Amino acid sequence: MPKDGGIGASTKRREDIRFLTGNGNYTDDINLRGQAYVHFLRSDVAHGRLNKVDTSAAEAMPGVLRIFTGKDFEGVGGLPCGWQVTDRFGEVMQEPGHPVLAQGKVRHVGDPIAAVVAETYAQARDAAEAIELDIEELPAVVDMKKALEEGAPLVHDELKNNLCYDWGFVEENKGAVDEAFAKAAHVTTLELINNRLVANPMEPRVAVGDFNRSTGDSTLYTTSQNPHVIRLLMGAFVLGIPEHKLRVVAPDVGGGFGSKIFHYAEEAFCTFAAKALNRPVKWTCSRSEAFMTDAHGRDHVTKIELALDAENNFTAIRTDTYANMGAYLSTFAPSVPTWLHGTLMAGNYRTPLIYVNVKAVFTNTVPVDAYRGAGRPEATYQLERVIDKAARELGVDPIGLRRQNFITQFPYATPVAVEYDTGDYHATMDKLEEIADFSGFEARRKASAAKGKLRGLGINCYIEACGIAPSNLVGQLGARAGLYESATVRVNATGGLVVMTGSHSHGQGHETSFAQVVAEMIGIDANMVEIVHGDTANTPMGMGTYGSRSIAVGGSAMVRATEKIINKAKKIAAHLMEASEADIELKDGKFSVAGTDKSVAWGDVTLAAYVPHNYPLADIEPGLEETAFYDPSNFTYPSGAYACEVEVDPDTGKVTIERFAAADDFGNIINPMIVSGQVHGGIGQGIGQALLESCVYDENGQLQTGSYMDYAMPRADDVPFYQVDHSCQTPCTHNPLGVKGCGEAGAIGSPPAVVNAVIDALQRSGRNITHIDMPLSPSRVWQAM
Amino acid sequence: MPEVKMTVNGKPASGQIEGRTLLVEFLRETLGLTGTHVGCDTSQCGACVVHVDGKAVKSCTMFAAEAEGAEIKTIEGMAEPDGTLHPIQQAFQDHHGLQCGFCTPGMVMSAAALLAENPTPTEAEVRDYLEGNLCRCTGYHNIVKAILAASGQDVSRIAAE
Secondary structure: OHHHHHHOOOOOOOHHHHHHOOOOHHHHOOOOOOOOEEEEEOOOOOOOEEEEEEEEHHHHOOOOEEEEHHHHHHHOOOOOOEOOOOOOOOOOOOOOOOOOOOOOOOOOOEEEEEEEOOHHHHHHHHHHOOEEEEEEEEOOOOOHHHOOOOOOOOOOEEEEEEEEEEEOOOOHOOOHHHHHHHHHHEEEEEEEEOOEEEEOOOOEHHHHHEEEEOOEEEEEEEEOOEEEEEEEEOOOOEEEEEEHHHHEEEEOOOOOOOOOOOOOOOHHHHHHHHHHHHOOOEEEEOOOHHHHOOOOEEOOOEEEEEEEOOOEEEEEEEEEEEEEEEOOOOOOOHHHHOOHHHHOOOOOEEOOOEEEEEEEEEOOOEEEEEOOOHHHHHHHHHHHHHHHHHHHHHHHOHHHHHHHHHHHOOOOOOOOOOOEEOOHHHHHHHHHHHOOOOOHHHHHHHHHHOOOOOOOOOOOEOOOOOOOOOOOHHHHHHHHOOEEEEEEEEEEOOEEEEEEEEOOOOOOOOOHHHHHHHHHOOOOHHHHHEEEEEEEEOOOOOOOOOOOOHHHHHHHHHHHHHHHHHHHHHHHHHHOOOOHHHEEEEEEEEEOOOOOEEEHHHHHHHHHHHHOOOOOOOOOOOOEEEEEEEEEOOOOOOEEEEEEEEEOOOOOOEEEEEEHHHHHHHHOOOOOOHHHHHHHHHHHHHHHHHHHHOOOOOOOOOOOOOOOOOOOOOHHHOOOOOOOOOOOOOOOOOOOOOOOOOOOHHHHHHHHHHHHHHHHHHHOOOOOOOOOOOEEEEHHHHOOO | OEEEEEEEEEEEEEEEEEOOOOOHHHHHHHHHOOOOOOOOOOOOOOOEEEOOOOOEEOOOOOOOHHHOOEEEOOOOOOOOOOOOOOOOHHHHHOOOOOOEEEEEEEEEEEEEHHHHHHHOOOHHHHHHHHOOOOOOOOOOOOHHHHHHHOOOOOHHHOOOO
């Protein structure tokens, strides 16, 4: 096997060729014969009662086929939520309905009221303007704390208040945590906001529904990270279509970052309308529409307290968070501030007592759900900010304070219900000190000062829980689904393989890296392995790609299926060579009998499996195709240490990222080039959150950042080259590849590094500024100074 | 509906269009050249960049009718007919300058326009030129690196892995 194609090789990506030549097949590139187009008329108020939706004039407009309103969906299910959180009093969360089209009320700007289906998109849009609406505007709730006040307007009239749940974790520890704070030698407190973000994959969402009259089957083409999940949710809970009559295809998908996990109303609508109209129905989201319909991310308001003893050991952590759910519960929303956030509050540190309180709140804003990192960036940000603040208050080195409290023995059971299998936090910190060139900082700071700029250095650590997730564990925590992954490996007669995976690639390069694993296991050229994903019709039921789970869970399923293939192939090889199966060895694509010069090639065995003329039919079936489902026994725990150097312009408050370094431990690595790319992208998004991005609503619930004119996306000149390293590798102990996952690390590890660096720059210049909320825009920094 | 005629990737192209048809819509819907993408509706993202008479243009900001008689080049016209990638395309693959691929056509077309204007740009000049092209996957690191490499400059000292 060529050395550039196996595990550990930076193999160039095969999928690049089609993307680079304009031959990708994204959902918006799919056009079906007879296709009609839908435009959604959306609420322009945050909260209102729908007194009248009169479509009669619009229906007479040219090209209009039919206009649907909430009435058409009265007999249809609503969009389901996939996770049920139980609160600190043992009660299940309040779970309001989420209709496909608004019924009775609109609850956020962008809530769909009517859907106009017409011959062309322009005609649909024109007709939507002729729909007559009478909306009685109601007072909106936007601020979470105000939403919980007595007498606040109710987002959902049928709920008792706007509180989704009040969650305590670990509730039994609360008393002991309070006691530890009472006894602490030092307590550091920090109040902060984790700013609301919009995921903004460059490809806006698209859905094309199709109905086949001859078979009665429905097909949905959609921009999804998990087509099987969409098929299950939409088929079983919304439209009542059995899975064998429903196919969901997610072809090339232009980025997701979490926002394409969830089941959205437009998907259900297009599938429903295609059958109702007996024509394919297509929806292409505009970017402005995406800002008011894609699930948003983050939006936590937190108070964190850290207790230390007289020797600066962490003794307890207590946090109090308000988490915005928006107007409806998106698919995984309740799990993000709880099980993806509270369980990470130990970070990299031995803190014996931790208590996390989260109040999840309904507001008249777009639903909030997982965005790259999902809960883990929120945990990391507050923890790494409060540790930095504590170091400053105590007058100790922030790196030393962290090192002193590092977890060093593994496995390590945290007080927040998870067990880290491996890690070496000193090693990643050592590596960081080297690649970030800490020793040269002082000289660089002086050079900045000579230019009139304030230079600062910020560092932080992170831990995350990836490889989501052990089904029995998440079931106990309220998940309504299993979180295993699947793979079918089909070997063709002439020796090529097709791997059909339940994972989905939307930028991660699975078609290359997954093939590297199988090629290595068999010892053949990676080009003999084809990876198929994204179509429920030809892949086994899988849960898709998010939570840095693809290689750790999907890759493990693929390894298990490939092991089954190899075991069967060895039996065939033993028969062909008249040897004992126990003596068969597979190396470099060749089966040989140990201790002899007898061998058969991979292709001879695969041919025998399908042309069984000389074949042990009494012992094994013909054919060579195996499926495996893999359910992990634990999460994986990537970790690392990040450093950021900034320059602050004291005249304008503008922050410039001068250097950024990341030392990660992802366990074993399949393709280092792809891993680096994942870290780069995460850092770019993290810098975006720290310096630029913020989704803003005014007090009436009007979205102020509704396009790229107002929402500041990071651009090429906002970021530097990044120094990334993943040579510290403590392999995961419980999956066959020893991998941990790398997709979210950059977004989790970078915001605190940036903010710590800016605070450091300001402190070094003698300004006693301890915190500025993200994004650290010039105006905020300048005002703080 | 009026007819519009232009040359696209060296071949004559024409179609009946509404007056409000954008150039990107004409390319994607009428000609089926779906390599040019639409990522926003405010001319910010640059996924739709094509060359009009040799200049990089966001094809969402121009009516198809305005391209009457123009020479248009899209991402589909960049590689050689035998499939050999353009040096910029090749550099993007060599340096992992793309992930999901959605912004990529616009990035490649912008990079080609930059290198036509400025054959050996500095890092800062590359970053400045890409102001109008958004990427959400790469953090821009490998895009900038790929463009510097495509210009023939040594990128071996830029952190890779």
